[in-house]
Amino acid sequence: MMIRPAELAAIKAGTVDLAFRRWARPRVVVGTRMRTAVGVIEVTSVDPAGRITAEDARRAGAPSLTALEHALAARPDDPAWRIGLVYAGPDPREALRETVPDAAEIEVINARLARLDKASAYGAWTRATLDLIDLNPTVRAPDLAAMVGRETADFKKDVRKLKELGLTESLDIGYLLSPRGQAVVDAALPVPRDREPPPAGTRLPKIGAPATRALRNAGITTLEQVSVLTGDQLAALHGVGPMAIDRLREALAEAGLTLGG
Template identity: 80%
Template sequence: MMIRPAELAAIKAGTIDLAFRRWARPRVVVGTRMRTAVGVVEVTSLEQVSVSGLRAEDARRAGAPSLTALKEALAARSSEPAWRIGLTYAGPDPREALRESVPDADEIAAINARLDRLDAASPHGPWTRETLDLIDLNPTVRAPDLAARAGRETADFKKDVRKLKELGLTESLAIGYLLSPRGEAVVDAGLPAPRDRAPRQDGTPLPRTIGAPATRALREAGVSTLEDLTSYSADHSPPCTASARSPSPGWARRWPSAASPTRGSSARRGAQWAMSPTPSVPITTAMAESSTRHACGRANRPRSSRAP
């Protein structure tokens, strides 16, 4: 279940406790706990509803600006049932605390034993230490590039990295990965001396959901955290407006809850995330300026230059 960053922040703050989706069948059940960018979000209720029976209170609790906006968002894929999902913030992601905890010698021995078991169970041979080292030496490099260096398929490589993430050893970024402090300690324990690394950046990483093209554009502008964007947005404005690119209402672009996530280019998805100003994400202007360089540039090309 995809939830936009602004809505996640509002769920954590307690100002949103409902979501609406168009699904052929439910994709969550009561009690489902989802690990998100703000922590764990739990499903507290699930009910099939009639769109005509929705009320203004439903819209308010879902973060929609009006009942009309909620119904417009649910107009997509109208052949599928509409579902009202109750949501609540259930606390921080336990992996965050685990990543920051530096293990002692006994814990490192236990982690290494776990890595040995993962290596022994792998059909392609030992991979854990090689992957940790690869990420450590190539931070923020795209997963396909890392997989190619390891001589592996990207999907299998990413699946294995997730196993390391479950152990608190890695962090996923908008592009690529980093070793966590816990992962660095495990790697350093196997080296003659601790490895020299660039200082870790302070601040909140850019949301992974804006996509790689938007992230690259922001990095080129010297923006790598949400805090960087706060100051950057004060002096920059988007090169094109949302209304020029899409006929749908701004809230529907910000939170197309009625259907599955919009497919298309990563740049276009990044622009859709960015173009929606909301109080809980004060830095979206800067994100729009950078991410829409790609989307708007393509949209503004002369029609004759487009592929038929």
């Protein structure tokens, strides 16, 4: 179930608790938990939409009842569904990524990695992939896959398995090893790997690859750097659209910052 970034932020804030979709049959059930850019969103109800009111539209984050009805008119042959939603907390993988394992935990993780290698038709891949990401942070997945002669889709599927273990983090462009992943890699090396420290400041939120690339090309990698720009200056960067600017404004507000000007 796709939810737009602005709606995700509103669900987290508690100002949106409904969504309306046209589906031939429900694609979620009560209790479904979706990991999103803002954390875990839980489905609390799934019912035929019935009559939709202006209050329903407000609770769904639509600008008006007319706008919501227009959006639902795109698939008139499918029934409309009313989906209750609630913010259920941060993605547990976030905390896991920051948890540096001790020697006993590293042995357990190594055993998990060995099982993944053994189950793969591709052969042993976990260590090589961790090293590849560690040595090439924020590089596009297709480029990483090409470096090891793999199809991008299969490569990304395997990286998601490492992400479930808290070893990697997906960015809008490429990946990073988490502190947990770095500890696992370093434990297998004679000496810990020398890595560039992360940029000082608050990391940018996920705003899509085009916007991330535009900011990166401008040398902007933190919210503090964004805060010195005006909205017009942001919009002038090719690839930074209205949705990205809205998400940046939300992230700035959460960090106690605002756009300049």
